[in-house]
Amino acid sequence: MIDSPTENEQMDSETGPHGVAAPTESATTGAGGRLARRMVDSPEIGIIIALIVAFVVFSLKNPLFASVSDLQAPLGIDLAGFGILAIGESFAIITGGIDLSVGSLVAFFCVFSAWLNVTAHVPVVFTFILTIAIGALWGLWHGMLITRLGVAPFVVTLVTFIFAAGADEAIAPNPISISSGTFLAVASSKVLGIPIAVIIFLIIGIAAWIFLERTYMGRQLYAVGGNREAARLSGIRIDRRVVLAYVVSGACAAVVGLLEASRLTSGTADSVSGWELIAIASCVIGGVSLVGGQGRLIGVVAGAALLVVLQDGLVAVNVNAYYQRMVVGVVLLIAIVIDRFRVRRIERSARRAIRPDRAPGQVS
Secondary structure (H helix, E strand, C coil), X not given: CCCCHXXXXXXXXXXXXXXXXXXXXXXXXXXXXXXHHHHHHCHHHHHHHHHHHHHHHHHHHCHHHHCXXXXXXXXXXXXXXXXXXXXHHHHHHHCCCCCCCHHHHHHHHHHHHHHHHHHCCCCHHHHHHHHHHHHHHHHHHHHHHHHHCCCCHHHHHHHHHHHHHHHHHHHCCCCEECCCHHHHHHHHCEECCEEHHHHXXXXXXXXXXXXXXXXXXHHHHHHHHHCHHHHHHCCCCHHHHHHHHHHHHHHHHHHHHHHHHHHHCEECCCCCCCHHHHHHHHHHHCCCCCCCCCCCHHHHHHHHHHHHXXXXXXXXXXXXXXXXXXXXXXXXXXXXXXXXXXXXXXXXXXXXXXXXXXXXXXXX
């Protein structure tokens, strides 16, 4: 997994996503087969195509959907929130785990940050720092329970999901109004015509991309999710990598909580609903395999963008909210089915790679 131009290029041409032998070009039958195989191997391409098609369709149905103001807000701010949350979730899934708590944590940190600033009179800058730090510590707590006690990620994060869903209501039975101009500027202000929330999303996205695809530690996260035993035998500190993934996920949830508090101009309990499903769906739709070890950040961002376009586009063409959730469910189901086909094909390629060649006439 070391970023060597010569060895990596050779390995990528001869092996699949897990480092196993991939079918050669001669194994495909015609251009249609090659295109289908490429779509399965590179789900980002299909998601980007679907995103463009959805955007064009909704723009034709409602020309205001493609207006500059709509692209900046709410589309841009919605994408910032969903995208940052999906980036954090992708770290957990890449290691072979999952974080169900991110939606509840967003609502909790939305309320908690408002309480810090308004009720506890903590300055805005320190409110931001404390909120993100506590989000990272919450992720550290998840990682320690998973690695030290062997508790399943599903169980650990489900407990937080339930706890945080009640904690935000306990802190703020009534919405806490935010009056700080600096706090509110995060969602309302722009730099060179770009919302600050989108700039924050771009910074986090670029930093995460560099880490996952251009650093040795980022490659180790993929190794842990792809084959944990092989990663251990290679000397990778598995526990530290898993803990790191959940720290990133918790910190991202805290950032989104701050953005949501700024957007709503208040700390409101139950301000978000089902965002953990949106985050997971963005990852799976974007090609992050639920078995771990696969997925690229560009696919995660494209998956989040597709869900935002579908959600806001269906609103723009006056589709009932219940049907909106049904559409997201169908898209997620299709992504899961494609993911299973991709995993099965990789497993078949692995079996062919390790099977010894038989001599002509040899009886098996």
